[in-house]
Amino acid sequence: MARKKRYTRNQLEAMNAKELKRMAFNYLGLGGLSKKPKSDVVDAVIAFQDGGKAAGIAPKKAKKAKASGPITGLNFSGSSTLTNPAARFGSKTTTTIHVSCGASSGQFPVSGKTVREVGEFLREVLNVDRISTGLVNGKEVDAAYVLKNGDRLEFLKPAGRKG
């Protein structure tokens, strides 16, 4: 199998930013760099060529996966549901979290949101009471808890009274 070309820092810095990012994505498979400054991309490529030991792409991608909204790449930990598991590497995907209240449940793109925000957002969909306590993975959490990939959120519903 042919080895990939190894770039020196001088060679990378000689490229313009657009060329550099295109090379990083198409040739080395590094995603999530389109909005990074050129110096960060150079560092990421050098780190990647060195096996990711230097401060570079891996920590930056892990940090990005915690943010709300679409993520790029698949470099995150924990279980999640991808809206399109067959999507090509580097294409945009969305993580969803299982949210339930009583018999109502669904998968929603609420990673990075607080329990309070989700309760307000899904109040009508899941019939969440205004003062419902939130449980994450079965344990009570504060309303300010920020949801992360792999969490399961439940809003407690009161027990039925009659019988």
Next chain:
Amino acid sequence: MNKIYVVVIGLGGVGSILIERLGRFFNYNNDLEVGLLLVDGDEYEPKNYERQEFSQMGNKSEVKATELEVKFPEVRVDSYDAYINETNTAEVIKEGDIVFLCVDNHKSRNIISNYCKQLKDVTLISGGNDFTDGNVQIYIRRKGVDLTPDLAAYHPEIANPQDKLPDELSCEQLANADPQLYFANLGVATLMCWAFYKTIIRGQVDQQSEVYFDILQLSANAQTRIVKTE
């Protein structure tokens, strides 16, 4: 043959459906020797026909015990003609019992749950419904340790009940009880049977110890409940 003692508290819309299903299961199960105690201080009246089956008027526990003895002769059936309260609970529930709680108020649930927490071994399956939805909780305690949370652990409305026991209500309050849907009672009774089968017959105890259902969504959903440490 395994001997079990089953206590059914409350023989209204849920309990009267439940005991027919349990009675049939017990009667034709050759691996079980079952004693069954029916508990209710209420009377069957014509207004109950809408949601409850019974062959004659009279105290619910006595009428049903008589009916079940004829239909299911392999099951030993006893009756206890009183509403449950803090003073008589110990007469009704003993160590090792399997208790089905089918009452219509949170105060009774609070009393029974607290009493069961004092026992070493008990299985408490409690169900309740509103008009078109409801839930079932499974509280299991073995060797003095909670394997699943008690009824009040995640339910403040049971921990601090705002309602009353049946014998604390006036005749007017009893007559003006909230309407109920027979199918909701049936849903609760069915899920209680499932809970019994899973935990007692199959011996499966896990964190999925509460299940909700909603008729209008045609759905049921088991929820994770973790035992809280003091």
